[in-house]
Amino acid sequence: MEEGKNSIEFIRREELEKIQVNRLKKTIERANNSPFYKNIFKKEGIHPEDIRCTDDIRKLPFTTREDLRENFPFGFIALPLNKIVRVHTSTGTTGKPKAIFFSKRDVDEAAGLIARCMRMTGAGPGDVFQNMMSYGLFTGGLVFHYGAEKAGVLVIPAGAGNTEKQIELMRDFKTTIVHITPSYALYLADILEEKGIDPEEELNLRIVYLGAEPYSQKTREKIEKIYGVNAFNCYGLSEMNGPGVGFECPLKDGLHIWEDNFILEVVDPLTGEPLPDGKEGELVLTTINREAMPIIRYRTGDITFIYPQVCGCGRTHRKISPIKGRTDDMFIIKGVNVFPSEVERVLMDTPEVARNYQIVIERERSLDIMRIRVEIKKRFFDGSLEHLKELQEKIKSKVKSELMVTPRVELLEPGTLPRTTGKSKRVIDKRRL
Numbered sequence: 544m545e546e547g548k549n550s551i552e553f554i555r556r557e558e559l560e561k562i563q564v565n566r567l568k569k570t571i572e573r574a575n576n577s578p579f580y581k582n583i584f585k586k587e588g589i590h591p592e593d594i595r596c597t598d599d600i601r602k603l604p605f606t607t608r609e610d611l612r613e614n615f616p617f618g619f620i621a622l623p624l625n626k627i628v629r630v631h632t633s634t635g636t637t638g639k640p641k642a643i644f645f646s647k648r649d650v651d652e653a654a655g656l657i658a659r660c661m662r663m664t665g666a667g668p669g670d671v672f673q674n675m676m677s678y679g680l681f682t683g684g685l686v687f688h689y690g691a692e693k694a695g696v697l698v699i700p701a702g703a704g705n706t707e708k709q710i711e712l713m714r715d716f717k718t719t720i721v722h723i724t725p726s727y728a729l730y731l732a733d734i735l736e737e738k739g740i741d742p743e744e745e746l747n748l749r750i751v752y753l754g755a756e757p758y759s760q761k762t763r764e765k766i767e768k769i770y771g772v773n774a775f776n777c778y779g780l781s782e783m784n785g786p787g788v789g790f791e792c793p794l795k796d797g798l799h800i801w802e803d804n805f806i807l808e809v810v811d812p813l814t815g816e817p818l819p820d821g822k823e824g825e826l827v828l829t830t831i832n833r834e835a836m837p838i839i840r841y842r843t844g845d846i847t848f849i850y851p852q853v854c855g856c857g858r859t860h861r862k863i864s865p866i867k868g869r870t871d872d873m874f875i876i877k878g879v880n881v882f883p884s885e886v887e888r889v890l891m892d893t894p895e896v897a898r899n900y901q902i903v904i905e906r907e908r909s910l911d912i913m914r915i916r917v918e919i920k921k922r923f924f925d926g927s928l929e930h931l932k933e934l935q936e937k938i939k940s941k942v943k944s945e946l947m948v949t950p951r952v953e954l955l956e957p958g959t960l961p962r963t964t965g966k967s968k969r970v971i972d973k974r975r976l
């Protein structure tokens with residue numbers, strides 16, 4: 544494939560749309576071999592010829608998580624089993640797992656997209672890449688691994704957890720790039736601090752890929768400062784191959800979606816109506832370059848908006864804003880919609896706050912209460928009780944003025960809350976227990 548300004552990344556929009564239309568038609572043909580879509584297409588009279596422009600995608604029905612679960616495990620496969628070489632399942636953060644199948648070509652194409660993302664951020668031969676995402680059924684491990692090899696970097700398949708070993712590997716092999724969850728990056732920073740290792744001075748890191756869970760700009764800045772790196776947002780979901788579906792370019796303002804592989808829409812989560820660029824809603828994605836398991840108009844549940852303007856880097860593929868959360872992460876408290884990432888933004892903007900927090904929602908005499916349990920830097924705990932009270936009030940009023948909900952705030956010593964090496968669970972909703 545051509546590199547640089549002549550590559551597919553910089554293709555003219557008209558050309559890109561032609562590719563999309565052709566690939567979408569092909570996807571419908573392929574999907575018609577799967578029991579699930581065959582049935583739907585027949586019922587609704589859908590044919591590849593119905594597609595003349597990308598907007599015609601709206602003639603097709605949505606696919607939901609429930610569809611994937613109800614047709615588990617083989618209802619979506621569009622190739623005979625002897626042409627399928629790999630299966631991944633989602634981590635199941637939101638219920639029973641979904642199975643995603645890959646042909647040999649699918650594995651290769653998914654790796655190609657990761658390689659494209661890595662090159663975009665300036666990674667390449669000579670770099671040492673430590674993948675701290677869990678290997679196995681989760682896509683963050685293997686799918687990223689294959690892509691990194693394709694990008695020509697030296698890959699250390701470290702997997703998640705085992706922090707002592709991670710540090711040893713980073714030092715021995717002079718790791719320059721890591722792929723990690725933001726919560727583990729902060730946890731790892733704590734351990735490095737405990738050991739008296741200065742990450743900026745004593746490690747060789749220059750790039751960090753942060754993905755698998757929502758986080759605020761403040762958290763990114765914190766991680767960049769601690770490690771002395773450039774941190775890029777990396778978004779993906781198993782249903783769409785895994786990581787590398789959306790990735791930040793060097794401008795770090797929004798994530799490019801590779802539109803030669805996915806058709807991108809944002810819809811109103813309640814009505815399913817398409818929303819104009821710039822308007823926040825639910826991301827809907829269609830695979831248009833996958834053969835074993837095409838998925839059409841998938842309701843990701845992730846909240847974002849499409850950037851109306853073209854990116855300054857010159858890449859023509861459109862960008863989405865960092866994912867704010869999932870529609871099902873959002874909780875409603877006293878009638879106000881709250882995303883955990885909004886609470887996180889306020890906390891991480893408070894200098895006294897350390898690196899870990901938890902939100903507990905409770906009901907007290909039929910009133911909803913949001914309790915924020917947050918770890919505070921050690922030295923503030925050593926100060927006077929008066930100071931702690933002031934800090935508690937400060938966090939309370941900041942949350943109130945930005946989120947319109949008055950929380951109860953509990954200040955904790957560092958290390959009190961459970962720490963995670965993978966995806967973190969930030970919200971405990973006791974109303975549902």
Ligand code: ADP
Pocket residue numbers: 633634635636637681682753754755756757758776777778779780781782843845865866867868869
């Ligand atoms: P599960 O749905 O079981 O958690 P996945 O591992 O496929 O399984 O997780 C994909 C989900 O993780 C996405 O739909 C999104 O909600 C979240 N996610 C992944 N990357 C990011 C990111 N960079 N920012 C915010 N959320 C992310």
Ligand code: ZN
Pocket residue numbers: 792793794799854855856857858
């Ligand atoms: Zn860009």
